[in-house]
Amino acid sequence: VVVPEALIRMKNRLKVLRAERDWSQADLADRLDVSRQTVNALETGKYDPSLPLAFKIARLFDSRIEDIFQDQGASS
Amino acid sequence: MTQRFDEGGRRRLKWMVAAGALASPVVIVAALIAVGFMEAHAKAEGGRATGVVFVMAALVGYLALLGWGAWRLFGPRRSSDGRVRRASAIQVLIGTGIASLIGGLLAGLFLGMTSDVDSGGELIHEPAFLPLVLGMMLFSGVATVVYYRRLDEAALEAHKFAWLWGAQSGLFVATCLALIAFITSEDTGTGMDGVFFTVSAAFIGYGIAWGVWWFRKR
Numbered sequence: 001v002v003v004p005e006a007l008i009r010m011k012n013r014l015k016v017l018r019a020e021r022d023w024s025q026a027d028l029a030d031r032l033d034v035s036r037q038t039v040n041a042l043e044t045g046k047y048d049p050s051l052p053l054a055f056k057i058a059r060l061f062d063s064r065i066e067d068i069f070q071d072q073g074a075s076s
Numbered sequence: 077m078t079q080r081f082d083e084g085g086r087r088r089l090k091w092m093v094a095a096g097a098l099a100s101p102v103v104i105v106a107a108l109i110a111v112g113f114m115e116a117h118a119k120a121e122g123g124r125a126t127g128v129v130f131v132m133a134a135l136v137g138y139l140a141l142l143g144w145g146a147w148r149l150f151g152p153r154r155s156s157d158g159r160v161r162r163a164s165a166i167q168v169l170i171g172t173g174i175a176s177l178i179g180g181l182l183a184g185l186f187l188g189m190t191s192d193v194d195s196g197g198e199l200i201h202e203p204a205f206l207p208l209v210l211g212m213m214l215f216s217g218v219a220t221v222v223y224y225r226r227l228d229e230a231a232l233e234a235h236k237f238a239w240l241w242g243a244q245s246g247l248f249v250a251t252c253l254a255l256i257a258f259i260t261s262e263d264t265g266t267g268m269d270g271v272f273f274t275v276s277a278a279f280i281g282y283g284i285a286w287g288v289w290w291f292r293k294r
Contacts, residue, residue, distance in 0.1 A: 035164075038230035047230050 012069045015043045017061045031060055165226040172219035176212060183208045251275055 018028050025043070029036040032053070041047035048069075049057065058065045183204075191202050227235070254271040 034228040035231060038228050041230055047233070050229050053229060 010045060010048050010069050010071050012042065012045065014039075014057070014068065017063075017068065018043075032056060165223050165231065168219060168223045168226060172216065172223070175219075176216060179212055179215070183212075247275065247278060 014028075018025070023031075025036045025039045029039045032039070034053070038047065042049060054065050054069060058068060061068060187202050187204060187208075190204070224232075224235075251271055254268055258268045
């Protein structure tokens with residue numbers, strides 16, 4: 001079954017990485033220059049970041065994008 | 077949403093404030109020309125002319141209010157940790173609403189005190205009405221751009237989604253209702269002109285924006 005690209009959900013480790021640093025969602029939002037609501041939408045997988053924001057997140061956590069975000073199609 | 081100011085950001089801020097300061101006299105001159113034209117027209121028609129001095133005083137006060145509002149929108153803020161922050165998108169929205177409310181109240185007060193019309197509806201024909209409304213529209217337009225530019229990408233996506241699906245659906249329903257009213261009513265002028273104008277303007281705006289988007293991506 002071919003799943004439409006728009007329906008593929010990304011999984012991410014944002015919440016884990018944030019918890020490891022003991023940051024609140026507001027702390028992370030401030031570091032990324034986005035709203036807390038956006039951080040929440042990212043963490044719950046309801047919103048996929050743009051490529052620039054994904055790179056920004058990767059730089060902030062000193063990781064590669066694919067270490068933070070994984071699409072479910074690739075992992076299954 | 078907050079954002080740190082780097083050197084480029086400070087330079088852009090200065091340019092924005094300078095552009096606003098330069099634009100104000102242009103607005104004043106345009107408003108005075110409009111008021112003068114309408115005053116002359118009112119005299120030629122034998123109608124009662126509003127005192128030019130009062131109109132000018134109101135305009136100066138109104139523009140001062142707009143200037144204050146613009147400074148609150150564009151001006152830098154420094155938080156407790158020493159970082160310079162800009163007002164967030166929601167602060168811009170609330171500030172614009174409050175400034176518009178105060179501006180509208182002052183404009184209404186001025187028009188009510190300087191005219192001798194019997195009802196509020198007639199105020200729309202007062203000479204000072206046009207420049208006041210144009211000024212408010214200009215202020216709202218600038219504030220909208222500022223608000224838009226301070227949204228993050230998820231909030232922008234939400235607005236795009238809402239405009240595409242929500243606004244288009246509303247436009248479709250309004251058109252259907254107007255068509256039904258037009259077909260079932262004996263009065264052939266039942267709102268169709270207004271609906272036709274609105275839908276046409278929306279499609280023209282859509283076409284222009286679509287073209288600009290692709291032109292910039294070439």
